[in-house]
Amino acid sequence: MARIALAGFMHETNTFAPIKATWQDFVRAESFPGLTQGTDILDVFPGINIGTGGFIAQTRQLGHTLLPIAWAETVPSAHVTVEAFETMSDLILQGLREQQPYDAIYLDLHGAMVSEQFQDGEGELLRRVREQVGPDMPIVVSLDLHSNTTQAMLDLSDGLIAYRTYPHIDMADTGARAARYLDALLRELSDNSSFKPAKARRALPFLMPMIGQCTMVQPTLGVYQELERLEQSLPGLRCLSFTPGFPPADIWDCGPVVTAFADNQDTADQAADALYHYILAREADFVVPMLAPDTAVIKAMQSNSHKTMVLADVQDNCGCGATSDTTGLLAAMVRNKAQNCVLGVLVDPAAAAAAHEAGLGAEIELAVGGKLFTEGDPPFHARWQVTGLSDGKFLCTGPFYKGVNANLGPMAVLTTGGVSVVISTGRMQAADKEMFRHIGIEPAETKILGLKSTVHFRGDFTDIAEDVLIVEARGAFIDRPEKLPYQNLRPGIRTSPLGQPFLGPRLA
Template identity: 30%
Template sequence: MASRPVIAVAGLACETSTFSASRTEAPAFHPRRGDEVVEKYPFIQPGSPLGEAVDWRGALIGHALPGGTVTRETFETLSAEILSRLKEITASVALDGMWFDIHGAMCVEGLDDAEYELLRRCRGVIGPDVLVSASMDLHGNVSQELAHQTDLITCYRTAPHVDVAETKERACRNLLDLINRRKNGKAFRPFKAWIPLPVLLPGEQTSTRDEPAAHIYAAVPVVEATEGVIDAAIWVGYAWADEPRNRAVVVVTGWDKEAISSGAEKLARTFWEARNDFSFVAPTGTFSECLDTALKSDKRPYFISDSGDNPTAGGSGDVTWGLTQLLERPEFKEESGPVVIYASVPGPGAVEKAVNAGVGAVITVTAGAEVDDIHAGPLTITGRVHSIKHGDRHAGIEAVLQVGSIYAILTKLRKPYHLERDFTELNLDPRSADIVIVKIGYLEPELYNMAKDWMLGLTPGGVDQDLIRLGHKRIIKPMWPFDRDFKEPDLSSRIIGMSDMDLASR
């Protein structure tokens, strides 16, 4: 019986805003090592087709909640461990491939292309012959250098991302096919057609639920099905980082140069011609306008996105501006007022005080603005402790304070609120609330299905939806929509073919 191919798994993932005041440290990545890596993904575990066909070797993966720039010390520490573990693997067995499990929008102090740099270092250990397949978020960035270092590269095709596992499995399945092709004596390094687009838009204008992204991404599997093509992908790019690589990109991978070039150019042209059609996924307004509209509406629950400090896009999560504005509204001063849930503001000291006082106690606490005090300072509030929850993976401890008819969620550490149970486990019923305000951009599926109506609040923070207001200085211009009047861009394919000589020289 022939031995199974050996594939290592490594990567670091963190969507990071260079406009956020926070910094991302090593513990935020929750690193998994060795067998823990394989245990994370059912599709490579024993008993699954890929699990039975491949000998998977976990090096180290780390997936951090989106946030501020990753410190250089964190990157160097985790990168060094990845390299060390890869050396251990290659010392004991011949490696056929590596699955590079990344996001693609990780910004590191002193680096402009962190994922490329990490893969370059990995190549120094695994060598030029090992085949590499990268899976990414469509909000990642693909520089020409990153594309060159990979043999296969793909990304999600939905936003919100409901095809995460599907994308990662596709990256692994295509990698195995490539390895088997090599073992059968056939050409095993495909070509990639790479096209950068001078477009940089936030996810809230490019959701695949809506047009024009819906029809743009519907074209991806059509190109992929073309003979001679292995994979097709479109990256929207990440709008809240100020690096030269940040922009939309199309990559089509395959054996037929003409087929991949034609497919890539069709996708790029479709994207570019739709640039004027991108708009926000919901009605927008100032925070005050959103509250006014919600109060007048008879749709319940009415959701409002406090989008500028969205922790799942890279916001620090502790901007107090939204909650401060909410507490000043006279409509919510009395307990008999419209029920509002607000999620959330970190305040470790406030949460500790709530825990010590217990449910039902009336306390005065100060929370927020420990990291980002640019837009508003710490907030002091007096309220009744409604509920307390221990042990959340992100928040650690959560406490709900009732102030008038407002139920404000305070956390020990920042946390995204995407699921109905995030509220019900705090003895809150979002379905019966009048208004639910969440620090988020587009609503994640459970919230979207729950909301009877919603608005996107254009609020301040490290992931401000008003990109012009943020003040990018290092992106390659001209860039839509920062620039509106510039000549037709070059949308022709750049063919990237990776030879062993190319890799050995890098």
Template identity: 50%
Template sequence: MTRIAVGGFLHETNTFAPTKATFADFQHGGGWPAMTEGADVLKVMRRINVGLAGFVDAADANGWGLIPTIACGASPSAHVTEDAFERIVTVMVDGIAAAGPLDAVYLDLHGAMVTEHLDDGEGEILRRVRGVIGKNVPLVVSLDLHANVTPEMVAHADALIAYRTYPHVDMAETGRACARHLALLLKTRQPLAKAFRQLPFLIAISWQCTNDFPTKGIYDKLAALESDAVPTLSFAPGFPAADFHDCGPSVFAYGVTQDDADRAADAIVKLIESHEDDFDGKIWSPDEGIRHAMELAKSATKPIIIADTQDNPGAGGDSDTTGMLRALVRNKASAATGVIYDPVSAKAAHAAGVGTTVTLSLGGKSGIPGDEPYTETFIVEKLSDGRFVAPGPYYGGREMEMGPSAALRIGDVRVVVSSHKAQLADQAMYRYVGIEPTEQAILVNKSSVHFRADFEPIAEKLMICAAPGAMPADTATLPWTRLRPGIRLKPNGPAFNPPSR
């Protein structure tokens, strides 16, 4: 039987964000399944939209024997603590070392992890795994579309394969793609040539959506370039909030010959660079956006849906800023918004009970400049223990654990408040506290793009607003200090010059 060690360790690091990722955050998961080790990994990682789950399904079909190590993820945030990284990687690497003779290793990683002690978390993981398995055992890795791929990652892996959708509805499919590629390597026993290119400008996450031009066309072309000569080709637009040398978009190809790999990679790079002007769009201020949404809602038959993009917990925000809530109330909108992460307020709402009024200092606790707690009196409309299933295309049936939660109302604005944070990317994240999203005039979601997978079908119009938050919609406004010299801070933006010491 073919024996393959597997594991997963995912984190998207915003080095400008207010809160670090601790070991406890990975134990909980925060939108990812809770941490599992050993045989439990294969029980949890099935029939959900996660790379490792897709690989497990394909391994079963191929009759492969899997040796699971550890699987975990945490909500995007600032750096992964050294303690968390070392504890998790030790379990993974020791598990691989103890597995005995292996035919291959598959890992489900993010590709944009920065730790307290390492710029390139995934490069270090792959270096340690390669040190255990030797140079001849195939090592294949699935990556997030937002990976900031580094030369070390490319050097240590036989193949890196990135998601192709944002919203990420193909995470499990990417795991299956890794299985297909690994089957090829096991059959031919021949390594493939690698080509790796880094692009010359950062791309804000709001303009990476693969439902839209130009990204959709780029991925269509990328798929068309794959062949027997180029079994896999990836474009990672990158996560543009990690202040280190290799932050940014990249292309990586694997070919039967070096010329095959180089030609495919260069063709995609040329296409991406030709669309530099198109990676941009309209961003509304909070009041401007709310007033426009209210006007649209007068004749709409479906909700107007706004992305509160700068407080997206899927990009390192704490999901607790109040700028959009204030704009909704100030403009007397009829709307629902969420999820505001505030365990203290959620606890107070539970203590007060349904139907009561409660005065809270809601949200605003992460220290974002221009933001502060919103002190007002709210009506408690519904309470929840925070446990529910998110069946939409992004979460893909994951069991969610948001902790004690509440639906609060002020005027005609309803607010989802939780005790754990996760990106509002599923309609169930309103319904679990009794708010029916399809019946709202306006929805304001703390998300950038992932919400579109489940909300686009019920939306009259989608908009993006920028209230104060940890993930600026304009990447050129971040206080960069360590990028590689010359990379443009946004499409057609200024080139980065390292500050003089």
């Protein structure tokens, strides 16, 4: 059986966001685990919906020996600092030197990392790894569905295995698929030591809004159904992936990409071309309408259903690099006198501290939110009652964050009229019911539930929702790519489905 080195370095970079990712952000944990090294990786990750967790479980079943090195991730934000990128890269490279000998390498990466010095963070890390281990070492990589998959990532790896669901309920499954892919590759190499999989990459000519990438509905649902059909029908096709991309990354390679790995070049090209043209023919279907905050709140208030109306505050999603502290939707809820209405989770450490100091049941005058994203709506001032307090520690049970021990620091529920807002100290996308339940709110019992999330909330909240309304409130994550002030895209790519092409920084 083989000896396989394992490492992970994950970040989704919104280059338009106000907060950068420092080394300390990677070290500490808020949602997914922070910096984890050595054999601790084998203890921490099994049972968590993360690629590394699935890879470990599947590799153990296959009988291979794992050589864990280091793993780190932090919430999406602006650029990864030089210190953070270099420190983590050095940990991985040093570990690869110390763990020799090994037969293959598995890397758990995101695909949309931008550092202060490199537009293609993953490509640069792979370049350094490949330079150290040589051209013949098998390197297999799992990627996020939102990867901006570059030619360098393709050239420097022997397999790119991407998530197929958004919400990402298949992250662990993707790690398991990567393990099976690598196992098959190693078996092939044992019979033919010179074997190299043929590769193909096709970049789509338009940017795809995040809300149009949800795999629970069309058109993206159909894309992955076609992908699986092609995988099953083309002999010799080892892996086919589609990464719709992460639009708020102002880099040359931003955008949707199809990649294929096969036994021969004709099969790789055939698979990549087929899926590319399938997607291109449906370009117009990736446009999803959004509602103004007041319009969404009023529509939700008019519902007569016993189920919850879910309002997605998609542009203030920290899972896309936003601050999760804007107040546009909150103000609309209060302004329209909504009842049995909850918004979460809004990041405001000072407000959480003030609520804890005042105590449960106290009434306080307080301005919440609007402190991190200063281009958004101002802090929302009201007289609040403190109706819930917690230490921010809870075990996630939903399909996206499953198994994660969250630690968001002091949290509070502040209520004014019929509107309550869940306040946190740390940042975490509102994608798990336990974020509310642990502090005394049962999501299914609310009439209106506002969630600072773009798509991941659907994994755990769809079952309680009468309807989901997409809200266009202000935030640091702009989900209309055509509105972003790009400077570095490749010329000619359309900045929205059927939209205008990017002509360059001086002409755009």
